[in-house]
Amino acid sequence: MTTRKPAKKSAERASGLPYFSFRRLPGGAVLLSNDAGFTASLRAADFALFSAGRLAKGTPLHKELAAKGFVRDLTDFEGCAAACSKRNAFLGAGPGLHILVMTLRCNHKCLYCQSGALGAAGSRSDMSRAVARKSVDFALKSTNPGITIEFQGGEPLLNWDVLRDTVLYARRRGRDLGREVRLALVSNFSLMTEEKARFLLQNEVSICTSLDGPADLHNRNRTYAGGNSHAATVRWLKYFNDSAAKQVPEYRAFKPSALLTVTKYSLGREKEIINEYLRQGLSDIFVRPLAPIGYARKLWPQIGYTSAEFAAFYRSCLDYMIKLNAAGKKIRERNAVIMLEKIVNGSDPGYLDMRCPCGAAIGQLAYNYNGDLYTCDEGRMVGWEGDDLFRVGNVMKDSYRKVMLAPATRACASASNLELQPQCSRCAYKPFCGVCPVYNYETQGSLWGDMPSNERCALSMGVFDALFGLLAKPAGAKILKGWVTP
């Protein structure tokens, strides 16, 4: 009969461990993380020694773990507290991103967007000059020292006169109040003209569009009855790229950016998509998964995919980009850059959907054409489907304070607090991750959701597994770390 003594001895040794989480990565390494946001990747054998409290002192690994707060008796608590406060510096800043929906109309009928259903005619769903100006005033009430006002739609260029007026008004109000105001436009470019482009450049409006890949794939996702969506996109991408390269002294011209929405049709075409981005002079690609929210939810069987399918797609994108980087080409993946900013630099990159708590209302607000305010654009999309759970007020009648204290604001902040999510609170990816109450509500019927069966959680795990798997290898780590400025 065996005695229980050895187990007790081992438990005593292991009690020297501080609180940490771990995950076995594909490939065999084990990732450790702690609340200060430090990570370490251990070989399985070293992890067995570490978790049993038997890792030899004084070895390079022991020193590394001690410096990162994984050895209880050697933990630098002040250093860990400073790291925590750096990573969470966004808390208390107030909403920085203000999305103004200039119109619900659109001249495209993209597979994943509801705006196409309204068409391009009429003006009933256009934001009025009064609502737009009031929205700018409201955004400037934010306690965040630097705000971004992003013009979206529908297609915002369909409401050009009001957009133009709002740009000038926001610039003037920002100057009057001594506030930093960044302006951004998200457009499909189909209605862009030289005159509009020059105005946007002169007023330092940064430009973002959608590029879903080569012409056939892009045009399949982004149907445009009035012409060729891909042709318009690449024409104006070149124009704004060339303008940024010229850098005239009178204003700052930003390099344009593009967003990729991954649909079922994108799967298997990773290389073609990335090559298309390179061809169009883009050095960043944001591999964004489609979410079954709002309109896309209805079409999910046609255009959706599983988290495992997305993870495989994402991993293959990263592998290809790493090969391209090794061959001297400049291309980065935005999700990776965002996560690496947190993992490598320990700072918050301001990405509101992967934050704890998430950015719903406390980090961003979406202003519907009629002045209704939502926690975020995704919350607005749920509103469009007839459910106003994420509505937090209206710019014409509600105060900033009332909006910040609205039931949906508070509910989203609680539901997206990872410490309160049973699975997240022990997850090795918690310091870098975030949950989405809108996604949870749409797919699982509650703001809290249920992470063990949540596809977004599975998708996040796939992305983190791919990233940490590559970071565990010297060649991958060298290239990935080069994507962020230390």
Ligand code: SF4
């Ligand atoms: S959402 Fe999933 S991956 Fe993210 S912290 Fe929670 S359990 Fe981990």
Ligand code: SF4
């Ligand atoms: S609710 Fe979801 S979409 Fe909205 S800010 Fe939070 S994470 Fe982002």
